[in-house]
Amino acid sequence: MVESKKIMSVGHLIDGNIQNRSGPKLDVFNPASGYVSKQIQLATKETVDEAITSAEAAFPEWRNTSPIKRARIMFRFKELLEKNADKICQLVGEEHGKISHDAMGELQRGIENVEYACSAPEILKGEHSKNVGPAIDCWSELQPLGVVAGITPFNFPAMIPLWMYPLAIVCGNCFVLKPSERDPSSTLYIAKLLHEAGLPKGVLNVVNGNKETVVSILNDKRVQAVSFVGSTPVAEYIYTTATANGKRCQALGGAKNHAVVMPDADIDNAVSQLMGAAFGSSGERCMALSVAVVVGDEVGDKLIHKIQEAMKNLKVGKYSESSNDFGPLITKEHQNKVTSYIDSAESQGATIVEDGRNIIVKGCEGGFFVGGTLIDNVTSDMLSYKEEIFGPVLQVVRVKTMQEAMVLIDNHEYGNGTCIFTRDGEAARYFSDNIKVGMVGINIPVPVPVAYHSFGGWKRSLFGDLFAYGPDGVKFYTRRKTITQRWPSNGVREGKQFSMTSYGSTDLKN
Ligand code: NAD
Numbered sequence: 485m486v487e488s489k490k491i492m493s494v495g496h497l498i499d500g501n502i503q504n505r506s507g508p509k510l511d512v513f514n515p516a517s518g519y520v521s522k523q524i525q526l527a528t529k530e531t532v533d534e535a536i537t538s539a540e541a542a543f544p545e546w547r548n549t550s551p552i553k554r555a556r557i558m559f560r561f562k563e564l565l566e567k568n569a570d571k572i573c574q575l576v577g578e579e580h581g582k583i584s585h586d587a588m589g590e591l592q593r594g595i596e597n598v599e600y601a602c603s604a605p606e607i608l609k610g611e612h613s614k615n616v617g618p619a620i621d622c623w624s625e626l627q628p629l630g631v632v633a634g635i636t637p638f639n640f641p642a643m644i645p646l647w648m649y650p651l652a653i654v655c656g657n658c659f660v661l662k663p664s665e666r667d668p669s670s671t672l673y674i675a676k677l678l679h680e681a682g683l684p685k686g687v688l689n690v691v692n693g694n695k696e697t698v699v700s701i702l703n704d705k706r707v708q709a710v711s712f713v714g715s716t717p718v719a720e721y722i723y724t725t726a727t728a729n730g731k732r733c734q735a736l737g738g739a740k741n742h743a744v745v746m747p748d749a750d751i752d753n754a755v756s757q758l759m760g761a762a763f764g765s766s767g768e769r770c771m772a773l774s775v776a777v778v779v780g781d782e783v784g785d786k787l788i789h790k791i792q793e794a795m796k797n798l799k800v801g802k803y804s805e806s807s808n809d810f811g812p813l814i815t816k817e818h819q820n821k822v823t824s825y826i827d828s829a830e831s832q833g834a835t836i837v838e839d840g841r842n843i844i845v846k847g848c849e850g851g852f853f854v855g856g857t858l859i860d861n862v863t864s865d866m867l868s869y870k871e872e873i874f875g876p877v878l879q880v881v882r883v884k885t886m887q888e889a890m891v892l893i894d895n896h897e898y899g900n901g902t903c904i905f906t907r908d909g910e911a912a913r914y915f916s917d918n919i920k921v922g923m924v925g926i927n928i929p930v931p932v933p934v935a936y937h938s939f940g941g942w943k944r945s946l947f948g949d950l951f952a953y954g955p956d957g958v959k960f961y962t963r964r965k966t967i968t969q970r971w972p973s974n975g976v977r978e979g980k981q982f983s984m985t986s987y988g989s990t991d992l993k994n
Pocket of ligand 1: 636637665695738874
């Protein structure tokens with residue numbers, strides 16, 4: 485079904501302009517109504533080639549543009565993002581389905597990455613040592629890589645691209661972005677705003693598309709590095725292929741984030757934090773808390789009871805009603821996948837305490853909704869525990885000790901985020917020090933690092949060595965060059981040297 489007779493076609497942004505290309509297209513849905521709202525043009529190899537050629541042509545001038553000038557464009561970009569925030573959130577809501585206040589939070593987090601990118605002159609200063617030898621100075625500088633690419637998921641169409649290209653660009657690179665094919669419009673609109681802010685053409689190109697488009701990017705020798713965020717099987721494929729093709733790669737994958745609730749925790753606080761962290765954005769967050777690990781049956785029973793009570797007030801519906809807590813899932817297929825995980829938990833012996841499988845949202849009967857679901861007595865051998873559900877489903881695993889909780893978490897294949905609710909500082913310190921997870925919260929349910937730290941998981945939640953954005957992002961998007969220089973003067977000259985020296989001396993005592 486289509487939403488209106490006039491279906492808009494979403495093109496690409498190449499060489500500073502929106503470009504429409506004939507060829508294959510894919511439907512984009514309004515997930516709250518279930519109708520097709522737009523069609524996205526899928527970039528062919530030729531279109532990807534155009535984008536990379538444009539980026540390559542822009543690079544020589546851009547790499548020599550002073551960092552302060554690059555940063556000034558980011559300052560203007562930040563202002564435009566704030567000015568157009570409502571429009572951006574509307575585009576996110578229409579295609580992703582998340583509620584406007586949630587979209588605003590996402591955008592705010594994205595803008596913080598633009599703010600960090602504004603510090604380009606500071607972060608690119610490099611290191612300098614004078615007189616490392618007689619009349620010899622040494623310095624290290626951070627040079628851009630050239631053309632770099634980003635491939636992003638559907639769940640944060642505004643924020644995740646902003647993790648990547650503002651920083652890559654202020655570091656002097658030119659960028660080719662391939663956003664999610666599910667909700668491309670806000671990403672494209674934001675990229676246009678950056679051009680309005682004064683970005684020269686070719687420095688940022690956006691190609692819309694799916695798997696074939698990604699393959700063309702991965703196979704192009706001119707692309708020096710790839711940042712990826714998405715599911716683990718695709719992250720692993722991207723990392724393996726990109727590195728086999730000689731590219732630098734960071735590929736962030738899926739997650740299963742556990743919250744440990746200790747017997748001494750402030751239960752009311754834990755309940756209200758868990759509600760938002762499990763059900764916010766319909767659980768379609770890589771940092772969503774999808775498993776509560778309760779230490780002891782007493783705290784388990786109390787927690788379940790209080791969450792069940794709180795769930796009676798959950799409001800599910802359209803993005804535009806700000807009193808709603810969360811919206812639909814992204815596609816019909818994903819809705820079916822989420823309900824099938826609930827089915828499997830039930831058939832494997834878990835207790836469905838609150839069931840969101842048959843929810844009907846008035847006025848949105850064709851939408852891809854699953855209501856808030858709470859499942860007790862989940863065990864580590866169940867499919868719904870092992871795999872990422874990515875829906876509004878909170879599972880409860882009961883354990884006897886904190887140690888048992890930590891073994892459970894460490895044994896899970898994912899290691900993106902985790903948190904502990906406790907009043908015991910010693911336990912919290914032991915937990916954060918030893919748990920095998922990349923981002924840890926102590927009484928913080930969704931510990932997404934601020935833009936001037938970096939974001940990433942451990943185990944199969946990240947392929948590559950460097951986290952996304954922040955200081956690790958700078959390392960990822962630059963290449964270090966170290967220069968040692970002598971300008972002989974005042975008779976300071978060295979004769980022939982056949983031995984390995986520390987400049988000017990082979991004598992360990994001098
Ligand atoms: P996805 O892996 O299906 O898609 C991500 C991107 O990869 C999209 O641009 C898509 O077009 C492309 N893609 C999909 N299949 C491909 C293939 N076979 N070959 C090449 N490219 C392909 O992920 P999604 O459904 O858009 O997003 C949800 C997933 O992303 C979840 O698993 C979630 O945990 C993860 N995620 C992780 C983080 C993180 O920081 N670790 C953040 C957000 C989302």
